[in-house]
Amino acid sequence: MQTIQSDSYPIFFENSIQELVKFVERGNYSRLFILTDENTGEFCLPAIQTALAHLDKTDIIEVNAGEESKNIDFCVGIWKMLIDFGADRKALMINVGGGVITDMGGFVASTYKRGIDFVQVPTTLSAQVDASVGGKTGVDLDGVKNIIGTFTQPKAVFMDVDFLKTLPPRQILSGLAEMLKHGLIVDSAYWDDLKNSDLTLPSVELVHRSVEIKNEVVIEDPHEKGIRKALNLGHTIGHAVETYSLMNDDNHLTHGEAIAIGMICEAWLANKKTGLPDADLQEITDVLSSLYPHYQLKEETFDILLQHMQNDKKNENGNINCTLLTRIGQYSIDNVCTPAEICDSLRYYAAL
Secondary structure: OEEEEEEOEEEEEEOOOHHHHHHHHHHOOOOOOEEEEEEHHOOOOOHHHHHHHOOOOEEEEEEEEOOOOOOOHHHHHHHHHHHHHOOOOOOOEEEOOOOHHHHHHHHHEEEEOOOOOEEEEEEOHHHHHHHHOOOEEOEOOOOOEEEEEEEEOHHHOOOOHHOOOOOOOOHHHHHHHHHHHHHHHHOHHHHHHHHOOOOOOOHHHHHHHHHHHHHHHHHHHOOOOOHHHHHOOOOHHHHHHHHHHHOOOOOOOHHHHHHHHHHHHHHHHHHHHHHOOHHHHHHHHHHHHHHOOOOOOOHHHHHHHHHHHHHOOOOOOOOOOOEEEEOOHHHHHHEEEOHHHHHHHHHHHHHO
């Protein structure tokens, strides 16, 4: 599988762990710091530790798994550990894990001593097709997702699809939502390929195509001033639902489950506002509803969800902005949606 060249760094798909070793050896780094969580530490870290063992200059920093760890308090803990370990500006941070680790590790590295090098080793499907590509780093604050962060590119990304075999089915489905989004915004043929594939473990070819799509968009618009906003499909409403679930549910929604809800709601909005055909709305609703369990959205929560949307970093001048489809495979950015319209879209989902 061909290496993808992003704006300033390579994304390796073949022999990725060996490529990581070569990268580290060429870099002449003073120390290596592997940031991970307990899940990745058990299932994925040993292969990387074995490959890097001969370098004898590696320290492990482990945090708790889950979105709850993605906050400034955990960053402070990591910064303090880097200081305690004597990390200088020639150190390298190797982020091994899902989107929480790649987002937070990138943020920690981009701000420690005004920035040290970091690389991403994404181990979940969500991280491989979304969080690890594009240079967005960030953490949550007061329940608002990714509100604190930077645009900082990694030095390289190392994809190993074998890591996906360690994931439970629910985590595979979570990442699949981002892949389906890529098809919906720019590639209807890819959307069809996904619909007709065995999605219990997406093939490396499908993963590669998703990374390719995201990379093409990011290269054209690295700082999200224009077309990169297409990647926000489903996220305006989805992030609000995800935040609500994180704060209120014992078994909270995964990122992908929430984004699937957002995509259904925003497809309904697109049908009303940007001309998405009835047949496309029905197809999107049917496909996503068949893949993801229905979540109970109650009318009394709508005001809370709207408050979360008002805090979304994509908004401008107090308006709630959505990326909406015009057809499957085509999109329109910067669509202002009123609270009444959004509530109607939530009712559409709730009634399914």
